[in-house]
Amino acid sequence: MKTPEDARRAVARRLDDDWHKVAAGTGTWRSDVNLGSSQLKGALLAARWDDVFAVRMQWWDWEQEPIPGVRLDWRDVSPTQRLPARLVVDDVDAAARLxxxxxxxxxxxARDRRVVLAERFPGLADPARLLKAVDGYTDADFDVACRAAAWFVANPTSGRTARQVGVEGMGTKWLARRGAVVRHLAALDDLGLVPGRPSRVHVTYLDPDHNARAGTRRHDVVTVGDRDVLAYRPRVVVISENRDTAQFFPPVDGGIAVEGDGNGPGAIPDLEWLRDAAVVWYWGDMDAKGLEILDSYRVRGVPARSLFMDLAAYERWGRYGVDDNDDGSRIEPKEPRRLERLEPQEQALYLALCSFVWAGHRRVEQEPIPLEVAAAVVRAD
Incomplete structure (x- = not known):
């Protein structure tokens, strides 16, 4: 039989599932919560009476402080005893109070915003989904979203970059985080913006013969989509998520080190010379995020080999592990994503680092691993 707290949690789950539909007028509230006492009768009730009576008393105490719109229905189990049968929560507002x-x-x-949406976007598809999407928005952000959507409705093919859109309070980072909501409001599949500044990739030449020649550049910047101005076409590419690692990587014949941005492949897979290299290595931290980025490179068509990102590497270098992020927060376990392009040993490390029962460190950063050890692996290929 459910306790008052069990019932409250059940209502909370129902509220979390349905509130936006009810607020949008596209869903109905399910009012009854069965408390599970209907199965308690005869010998079963007698055998469990002590526990049942304790829960019954909890409900008796709960009823002493009534909540508007919420009531408890009882059923007779004997001429002298009653058990709580169901909790009736009249509507979503009563659920919120409970x-x-x-x-x-x-x-x-949500109701106030539904009125605004009905007035400004009367043909809005699936207003319930939109209300849920903007639930965490401040009133100022919601207002910016509405004004931005109106701007894009009026200018669906503006040919502008995100920075050039004339909506007060909206910056490029704001739009990047909330673009899906603006597209939904404006009923547009695409906002019609042109790309902003071309992506640039920082590289370091590793070939010793090249670097020994006078007047040559050791470090360079490549603009994606621009004319190829590399000093040489690399045979080996090492992608590193750490700038120091990339810039100070030891000499490798025909090698180039590429700086990642720590969040994903970005524009790097678009570099033709990188895709054409005989060997591409990816070296990130041994943590869940690093392995997710490795998988995403492969999804983007880069056949990258991992450098020190498997269980064997963890066993060798795990003593240098850490458990906190740069901001001091704890690195928490998580539900693993489905990464289909990891090798078995990489996958095993990923699942271990995500696991809620993992006893080891959650991250081994690449910096403590000597660069010469990494270079020896790359040169041996």
Whole structure:
């Protein structure tokens, strides 16, 4: 039989699932919560009476502080005893009062925004999904989203970059985070923006003969889509998520080191000379994010080999592991993503680092691993 707290959690789950549909007028509230006492009768009830009676008393205490719109229905199990049968929560507002927290304010805010959406975007498809998407927006962000959507409706093929859009309060980072909401509001599959500044990739020449010649550049910048101005076409490419690692990587015949940005492949897979290299290595931290980035390179068509990113490498270098992010927060376990392009040993490390029962460090950064050791592996290929 459910306790009052069990029932409250059940209502909270239902509220979390349905609040936006009810607020948008596209869903209905399911009012009854069965408390599970209907199965308790006869010998079973007698055998469990002590536990059942304790829960019954919890409900009796709960009923002493009634919540508007919420009531408890009882059923007779004997001439002298009753058990709670169901909790009736009349509507979503009663559910918000029962669950507590900020739910009352969230519902009020959602209804206010639904009025705005109906006035400004009367043909909006799936307003419930939109209300859920903007639930965490401040009022200022919601206003910017509405004004931005109106701007794009009026200028669907503006030919501008994101920085050139004339909407007060909206910057490029704001639009990057909330572009899906703006597209939904504007009923546009694409906002019609042109790319901003071309992507640039920093590289370091590793070939010793090249670097020994007077007047040559050791470090260079490549602009994606521009004319190829590399000093030589590399045979070996080492992609590193750490700038120091890339810039100070030891000499490698025909080698070039490429600086990643720490968040994903970005424009790097678009470099023709990188895709044409005989060997491409990817060297990131031994953590869940690093392995996800490795997988994403392969998804983008870069046949990158991993450097020190498997269980064997962890066993060798795990003593240098850390458990905190740069901001001091703890690196937490997580549900693993489905990464289909990791090799078995890489996959095993990824699952271990994500695991809630993993006892080791959650991250081994690449910096403590000597560069000469890494270069020896690259040269041996």
């Amino acid at each position: 669950v507590g927290g900020d739910w009352v304010d969230r519902l009020a805010r």
